[in-house]
Amino acid sequence: MELAVALGLIVFKVAFLIAILLLLPLPLTWLERKVAGHMQQRMGPMRVGWHGLLQPVADGIKLLTKEDHIPAEADRFLFKLAPILALAPPFLVFVAIPFGESISVLGTEITLYVSNMNVALLFVFAVIGIEVYGVIFGGWAANSKYAVLGSLRTCAQMISYEIPMGFAVIGVVMLAQSMSLLDIVRAQADVWNVVYQPVGFFVFFVAGLAEAQRIPFDLAEAEGDLGAGFHTEYSGIRFAFFMVSEYAIVLLVSVLVVILFFGGWNGVLVPLPPLLWFVLKVAFFVYLFIWFRFTFPRYRYDQLMAIGWKVLLPLSMANIIITGVLLGA
């Protein structure tokens, strides 16, 4: 009986998570277009629903009913595999992400995470690395110049940005003495990590921007020079997979920044429910992503590599050493 309840709970939580992750891109695309519009003194979508609120639904229906086109010269197997490879890892990662301690429903304590792994951080980085294969396969299988160039750029970008990203969180792990995301948040109950680790936060956030392939690091899908980059040849539902994956990663990076550096669900000054604090902080970072997108130009390819290897990597290493020395002293 106990086991059945526990199992049922886990299945429910996973289903709930998947539903949320699949539905969240809808308001996010709407928000992105609205913010973009207003920043450019336009209004964004206005015609479908109140202030265009139903526009994402209309777009979704459009994508679902579009022809699913596969180029004649494409590698059909990889072409079909790539969107799934791009979509699954960001979803998988959320298994290890805690959204709060627990809430009690009908007298039973329900934890707000699917699993509390002791190596959650490692798991996150390992799984999110797989997402790159989706992008690389997608670009390669399409057999088109733009797509291949896009995925080549992604390759180089991922290699140079996963390393500083990984190094940046080591400082956090040193402070919390744990790799469990739950313990990391608990360790920030009084002071948020961003106070101790400003450099770590900076490196992580910049690398996160690159990881999510957003402006100013969206070289893989640079609309200006590559058509649409790695998903140039995709259409219909497979294209939608890539879009959902992109938004899931934006969400993931925001969630990670909040958990690692901004105290997770720990509030300051205003006593709000922990979950609300968490959502508010994540929402702020998601907004930051959108805000950046419509403010900054795109970096050139060599500049991108230079920032990764010559700035972020030394910075993150120095961060580790200084944190180590200060903790030891």
Added chain:
Amino acid sequence: MSRAKDRVGTWIGWGFFADLANGLALTFGYMFSRPVTMQYPDQEKWLPYPRYRGHHFLKRDEEGEIKCVACELCARICPCDCIEVIPYEDDKGKRHPAKFEIDTARCLFCGLCEDACPADAIALGQQYEFSSFSSRDLVIGRDDLLAKPGKATTGGGVVAARLNTKKDVLVETKETQGYNWWRNIRRT
């Protein structure tokens, strides 16, 4: 001395990403500025200036006679060859067009016909909503041209409008003087 100081200031600015922060502040400010777009068919509509070159119209003189003397100068000067005039002589011995057709599908709204006309009979008016599903509907005859609205008298404003798809696709508006659209433009 001051240049050296300037340079130090610039470097400190770079260290704290002053230029990036400036950019972010600018876009944030714009986010809360008024949009300059019009809600065109649903709520608002642009009134053209008097100089606007919209749909052609033919004028009448004081007696209500059509002003055109069917000299075919407009047809000659038209770069797109879209005017066709066939003259006739009425009982008073005056020349008038029996047929006057403009193929607006080909017209590029250059206004040369207006300039060429010796009788000041044809002009380009204020109407700009005449899209259609068939290019055949865009060939406009003499009597339709006589009924078309003339030059705008006011204009350069935005008025409340409403899209009416009941009878035909039509953007209705009642006012003739709207608010000045340029007031919403933010210049920084």
